[in-house]
Amino acid sequence: MTKEWLIGAVPVVIIFLLFMGINIGPILFIALIGALLYFTLNGQGPFGGNKRSKTSHEIKESVTTFDQIGGQERAKQELKEAIDFLKEDQLAKDYGIRPLKGILLTGPPGTGKTLMAKAAANYAEAAFVAASGSEFVEMYVGVGAGRIRDLFKEVKQLTEEKNLNRGIIFIDEIDAIGGKREGKQQKEYDQTLNQLLTEMDGMATNEQPRILIIAATNRKDMLDPALLRPGRFDRHIVVDLPDLTARKQILTIHFKQKPIDPKCDVDQVAKDTFGFSGAQLESVANEAAIYAFREKSPTITMLHISAAIDKVMMGEQTDKESTDEEKKRVAFHELGHAIVSEILRPHSVSQVVLTPRGGALGYVRQSPPKEQYLYTKSNIEEQIMVCLAGAVTEEIYYGERSTGSKNDFEQAMNYVHHMIDTGLSSLGIVTLEHLSKEQIQKEADAIISYLLEKTHQMLKKYDPVFHDSFQILLDEERMNGERFRELLHGNKNVKEIS
Structure with a gap:
C-alpha cells in the first residue's frame, strides 16, 4: 500500500510546487540520485544488476547420488561422515563431537566437486542453496556482503518451507571472494570475505536449523588463512584426478x-x-x-x-593440407617419439597418428603401463628423451630441426626445471629462488645436451624400424600400438645392431 500511495502522491506534490512557482529542478535531481543509490545498493539498479529473488540460488531438489559418481571413494566417505554429524547430531553429541561447519572441496577442474555437493545435499535430505563466488563480486562497497547475508537467509527460509531441520550452502569458485587479504585497497572484497567469516562464526553448533557450508575451488593456495582454520572450513577434501x-x-x-x-x-x-x-x-x-x-x-x-x-x-580434426614433404617429416618425427617411448617404457604407445588434429600435424598417444606418482631421476630423464626424440629424428634424416618441436622442447624444459627444483640435478638440493638465471640455464643446457646425445645414439640403432614403419604410417595415417610393437620387435636387423 505504501508503494501505491507514494506513486499517487508524487505527481500531486510536483504539480503543487509548480503552481507555487518553486523551481523543482534541483529537487528532482537530488531525488534521482537518491533513487539510483537506493536501487544500486539493493541490487536492482542499472549498475547493480537484478535483485535476486528469494529462490534465485535454490536447486529445488538434488537428484544426484553418490552412487552416480565414479571413483573418489575416500572423498565420498569423508563427505558422508561430515553429513552424518548433521543427520545424527544427538549421537555425535554423545561422543563429544563438534559438528563441522564447513567442508572445502579442492582439486583440478572437472573432477566432480559440484556433483559431490549435490550428492551431499541428497544424502543429507537437506535444503540446498548454491551460488558461485563471482555472484558476490561487485564494484560497490557493501553489495557483496549483503548478498552473503541473503544467502544464509535463503537457506534458513527454505528449511522452514520444506519443514527440514538442516540445510546445505554450496559456494563454487570460492577463491573469487576468499582470496588472501594482503593490505591492498580492495575494500569490497574484504567486506564480502569478512561477512562470510562472520556468518560462519555465528553458526552455533546447537542452533536449528543446522547449516553446513560446502565450498569448491581449484586454487586452495589463493585462499585467505582465516577461511582455512578449524572452526570454519574444518575439513579439506581433495577431489583428485581419477586413477x-x-x-x-x-x-x-x-x-x-x-x-x-x-x-x-x-x-x-x-x-x-x-x-x-x-x-x-x-x-x-x-x-x-x-x-x-x-x-x-x-x-x-x-x-x-x-x-x-x-x-x-x-581437439577436432582439422582441414590442414600438408605438403608431401611435410607429411614425411612429421611421420619421421612421430615415429621417433614412438620408438624411444616404447624402448624406455614398454607397452606405452597406444597410437601413432599422422592426421592433423588441434594444433598438431601428428601425434603419439601414450598409455603408461602402470600409473606412477613418484618419479626418480631416471624416470624424468626418460620422459625428457621421449620429448626430444622427434627433433633428434629430424636431425638424423633431414640434417636440421623444424618448428614442429616447439611444444616438445617446452615440455622437456618443464621436466628439467622440475629435476632442478626437486634436487635431482648436479646442483643438489637447492631453492630455485636462490639461484641466478645463469646458473639454472647452465644446468638445464647440460642436462638437455647429455640427453640429446643419448637419444641420438639410441635412435641410430633403429634405422630399419623407421624404414619398415614409415611407408605404412604414410599410407594409412594411423598405426595402433600392437602393430607398431610387432614392427619394432620383429625386425631382425635391429636385434643384430642392438
Missing part, C-alpha cells in the same frame, strides 16, 4: 545408457585415458556416441571411442 580403477567406474556409468558394442574393452579405454578428469571421460563417452550417430552405426565401437579420446585430448 585407473576410478576411470573404469566413471566410463561404465557414462556408457551404461549407450548402445556400446560388447567387444569394447572398457579396461583398455581406462588405460588409454590416463590423466583424464571425470568431465573429460564423460565427454569421451558422448563424443563416441556422436561418431556412431554420424555413421549411423547400431553400436559404439572401439574405433569410435578411440576417435573420441583423440578429440578430447587433441
Whole structure:
C-alpha cells in the first residue's frame, strides 16, 4: 500500500510546487540520485544488476547420488561422515563431537566437486542453496556482503518451507571472494570475505536449523588463512584426478545408457585415458556416441571411442593440407617419439597418428603401463628423451630441426626445471629462488645436451624400424600400438645392431 500511495502522491506534490512557482529542478535531481543509490545498493539498479529473488540460488531438489559418481571413494566417505554429524547430531553429541561447519572441496577442474555437493545435499535430505563466488563480486562497497547475508537467509527460509531441520550452502569458485587479504585497497572484497567469516562464526553448533557450508575451488593456495582454520572450513577434501580403477567406474556409468558394442574393452579405454578428469571421460563417452550417430552405426565401437579420446585430448580434426614433404617429416618425427617411448617404457604407445588434429600435424598417444606418482631421476630423464626424440629424428634424416618441436622442447624444459627444483640435478638440493638465471640455464643446457646425445645414439640403432614403419604410417595415417610393437620387435636387423 505504501508503494501505491507514494506513486499517487508524487505527481500531486510536483504539480503543487509548480503552481507555487518553486523551481523543482534541483529537487528532482537530488531525488534521482537518491533513487539510483537506493536501487544500486539493493541490487536492482542499472549498475547493480537484478535483485535476486528469494529462490534465485535454490536447486529445488538434488537428484544426484553418490552412487552416480565414479571413483573418489575416500572423498565420498569423508563427505558422508561430515553429513552424518548433521543427520545424527544427538549421537555425535554423545561422543563429544563438534559438528563441522564447513567442508572445502579442492582439486583440478572437472573432477566432480559440484556433483559431490549435490550428492551431499541428497544424502543429507537437506535444503540446498548454491551460488558461485563471482555472484558476490561487485564494484560497490557493501553489495557483496549483503548478498552473503541473503544467502544464509535463503537457506534458513527454505528449511522452514520444506519443514527440514538442516540445510546445505554450496559456494563454487570460492577463491573469487576468499582470496588472501594482503593490505591492498580492495575494500569490497574484504567486506564480502569478512561477512562470510562472520556468518560462519555465528553458526552455533546447537542452533536449528543446522547449516553446513560446502565450498569448491581449484586454487586452495589463493585462499585467505582465516577461511582455512578449524572452526570454519574444518575439513579439506581433495577431489583428485581419477586413477585407473576410478576411470573404469566413471566410463561404465557414462556408457551404461549407450548402445556400446560388447567387444569394447572398457579396461583398455581406462588405460588409454590416463590423466583424464571425470568431465573429460564423460565427454569421451558422448563424443563416441556422436561418431556412431554420424555413421549411423547400431553400436559404439572401439574405433569410435578411440576417435573420441583423440578429440578430447587433441581437439577436432582439422582441414590442414600438408605438403608431401611435410607429411614425411612429421611421420619421421612421430615415429621417433614412438620408438624411444616404447624402448624406455614398454607397452606405452597406444597410437601413432599422422592426421592433423588441434594444433598438431601428428601425434603419439601414450598409455603408461602402470600409473606412477613418484618419479626418480631416471624416470624424468626418460620422459625428457621421449620429448626430444622427434627433433633428434629430424636431425638424423633431414640434417636440421623444424618448428614442429616447439611444444616438445617446452615440455622437456618443464621436466628439467622440475629435476632442478626437486634436487635431482648436479646442483643438489637447492631453492630455485636462490639461484641466478645463469646458473639454472647452465644446468638445464647440460642436462638437455647429455640427453640429446643419448637419444641420438639410441635412435641410430633403429634405422630399419623407421624404414619398415614409415611407408605404412604414410599410407594409412594411423598405426595402433600392437602393430607398431610387432614392427619394432620383429625386425631382425635391429636385434643384430642392438
